[in-house]
Amino acid sequence: MSAQEPQLISDPSGPxxxxxxxxxxxxxxxxxxxxxxxxxxxDADLITLRGWRVxxxxxxxxxxxxxxxxxxxDLGAECVFVGKRCGEHSMSQEQxxxxxxxxxxxxxxxxxxKGGDPAVLGRLGEEALSVADAGIGxxxxxxxxxxxxxxxxxxxxxxxxxxxxxxxxxxxxxCAEGAELSIPPxxxxxxxxxxxxxxxxxxxxxxxxxxxxxxxLPVALISRGATEQQRVVVTSVASAATDLQAAGLETPxxxxxxxxxxxxxxxxxxxxxxxxxRIHCQ
Amino acid sequence: MSAQEPQLISDPSGPxxxxxxxxxxxxxxxxxxxxxxxxxxxDADLITLRGWRVxxxxxxxxxxxxxxxxxxxDLGAECVFVGKRCGEHSMSQEQxxxxxxxxxxxxxxxxxxKGGDPAVLGRLGEEALSVADAGIGxxxxxxxxxxxxxxxxxxxxxxxxxxxxxxxxxxxxxCAEGAELSIPPxxxxxxxxxxxxxxxxxxxxxxxxxxxxxxxLPVALISRGATEQQRVVVTSVASAATDLQAAGLETPxxxxxxxxxxxxxxxxxxxxxxxxxRIHCQ
Numbered sequence: 001m002s003a004q005e006p007q008l009i010s011d012p013s014g015p016x017x018x019x020x021x022x023x024x025x026x027x028x029x030x031x032x033x034x035x036x037x038x039x040x041x042x043d044a045d046l047i048t049l050r051g052w053r054v055x056x057x058x059x060x061x062x063x064x065x066x067x068x069x070x071x072x073x074d075l076g077a078e079c080v081f082v083g084k085r086c087g088e089h090s091m092s093q094e095q096x097x098x099x100x101x102x103x104x105x106x107x108x109x110x111x112x113x114k115g116g117d118p119a120v121l122g123r124l125g126e127e128a129l130s131v132a133d134a135g136i137g138x139x140x141x142x143x144x145x146x147x148x149x150x151x152x153x154x155x156x157x158x159x160x161x162x163x164x165x166x167x168x169x170x171x172x173x174x175c176a177e178g179a180e181l182s183i184p185p186x187x188x189x190x191x192x193x194x195x196x197x198x199x200x201x202x203x204x205x206x207x208x209x210x211x212x213x214x215x216x217l218p219v220a221l222i223s224r225g226a227t228e229q230q231r232v233v234v235t236s237v238a239s240a241a242t243d244l245q246a247a248g249l250e251t252p253x254x255x256x257x258x259x260x261x262x263x264x265x266x267x268x269x270x271x272x273x274x275x276x277x278r279i280h281c282q
Numbered sequence: 283m284s285a286q287e288p289q290l291i292s293d294p295s296g297p298x299x300x301x302x303x304x305x306x307x308x309x310x311x312x313x314x315x316x317x318x319x320x321x322x323x324x325d326a327d328l329i330t331l332r333g334w335r336v337x338x339x340x341x342x343x344x345x346x347x348x349x350x351x352x353x354x355x356d357l358g359a360e361c362v363f364v365g366k367r368c369g370e371h372s373m374s375q376e377q378x379x380x381x382x383x384x385x386x387x388x389x390x391x392x393x394x395x396k397g398g399d400p401a402v403l404g405r406l407g408e409e410a411l412s413v414a415d416a417g418i419g420x421x422x423x424x425x426x427x428x429x430x431x432x433x434x435x436x437x438x439x440x441x442x443x444x445x446x447x448x449x450x451x452x453x454x455x456x457c458a459e460g461a462e463l464s465i466p467p468x469x470x471x472x473x474x475x476x477x478x479x480x481x482x483x484x485x486x487x488x489x490x491x492x493x494x495x496x497x498x499l500p501v502a503l504i505s506r507g508a509t510e511q512q513r514v515v516v517t518s519v520a521s522a523a524t525d526l527q528a529a530g531l532e533t534p535x536x537x538x539x540x541x542x543x544x545x546x547x548x549x550x551x552x553x554x555x556x557x558x559x560r561i562h563c564q
Contacts, residue, residue: 119439142431149424157401
């Protein structure tokens with residue numbers, strides 16, 4: 001409610017623009033502005049009111065691949081896909097940052113729309129630091145993070161009394177060939193959420209075992225969570241990689257590791273559960 | 283978009299009601315329904331579109347203390363405060379569950395509105411299990427969790443390349459007198475977020491040191507995040523408890539522990555930052 005609006009910066013009654021201000025204004029017109037907006041976990045209805053209002057005011061939207069296209073229906077803004085998915089045409093991180101800054105310096109109202117929440121494994125920091133360094137005003141509009149909401153919509157709260165009083169979120173994406181994944185050691189009352197878990201399943205499974213996770217500990221593999229295409233496979237640490245492959249789960253896959261997975265049998269309430277499959281550990 | 287609507291259950295063309303259906307319908311009228319809705323971290327604008335629409339359809343809303351009152355303006359529903367805060371009149375967890383079920387069995391459309399996300403230390407599991415056991419239909423509408431968005435709005439992304447590739451969320455609330463807090467051991471590239479961190483500051487600080495957190499590691503203490511009353515104190519593990527007390531921070535306080543805290547100097551972009559204070563580790 002108190003968030004900075006672009007018109008506050010271009011207010012003619014404000015202080016005379018200094019060096020920073022003229023840099024912001026590009027060729028001398030009104031200043032550009034960047035909103036980093038979290039789109040939520042897949043269902044367009046899960047964007048925030050603030051995020052949705054910002055989208056309506058945008059002139060240009062740079063969006064990732066995991067954003068619901070329904071968000072762009074009837075939008076006045078130009079929408080540019082800058083996602084990075086294997087095998088698809090995409091932009092490098094440097095090119096995205098360059099485009100973002102270039103558009104803002106032209107005086108555009110730019111929305112950088114990211115799936116889930118921009119601060120959760122979403123490179124918000126890198127992009128916002130570059131925008132700030134270029135003297136461009138920006139605002140961050142948080143989103144519903146997939147890390148907690150995708151399990152939740154599949155009937156698995158990441159915390160639950162007596163089962164888990166904390167949770168940890170890590171990426172199963174390998175930054176470089178041969179790089180070690182960042183899997184935290186096993187803690188009995190902690191739920192582990194692994195994002196982007198499809199490509200490296202064999203690797204993270206082995207690393208879980210090395211880090212002390214019990215082989216029989218339940219694992220839920222959630223493919224395309226929070227969409228009509230959601231599929232859920234309930235398995236165990238010992239069988240996770242095999243079952244993921246056998247089920248042919250599509251990307252993105254999120255893995256929930258811990259005792260809270262057992263709650264799904266009681267809490268899966270949504271109609272999209274008709275597509276569910278359960279293999280082990282029910 | 284695919285979420286279950288109450289009219290789907292009361293559809294007269296559907297299958298004849300069995301035992302479960304008649305239990306749901308209470309005295310034989312239309313069935314009640316419960317939505318568990320996340321209100322987001324404080325700013326009413328950060329509820330989801332879905333959550334907001336569900337609120338407009340509600341007949342009765344049971345809400346916690348950390349929910350922005352602006353959400354209730356012009357709402358047709360009856361709003362009942364069932365929050366649990368020290369020193370305030372409140373209901374027990376058992377009473378809340380009893381009320382929730384009683385209202386739904388009377389055929390009411392009930393919204394259980396929780397601050398942040400209901401699955402993140404929000405007792406969603408307990409309440410939803412009881413509602414499900416009573417044969418009442420329910421839907422979960424995730425919210426923006428305070429655990430990641432409160433740091434984010436204070437200029438601290440919980441993950442950031444080269445600083446943190448994972449994060450852990452734990453409660454600093456002590457369930458019972460003398461009970462140990464659940465503080466995970468130190469991991470170099472992991473951000474720790476401690477929720478409800480005000481009352482037990484001395485205790486969690488000592489436990490951080492015992493668990494291997496370096497004394498000089500930065501800590502941000504965020505009081506009343508995502509509201510106009512936000513105050514931020516940047517300190518270190520060694521000084522956290524003293525600085526929290528010296529600053530007289532009001533509840534709720536969230537503590538962010540890790541190297542990502544250093545980004546705040548560059549990324550704090552919102553006008554509410556005028557109320558900020560920085561003590562150490564800038």
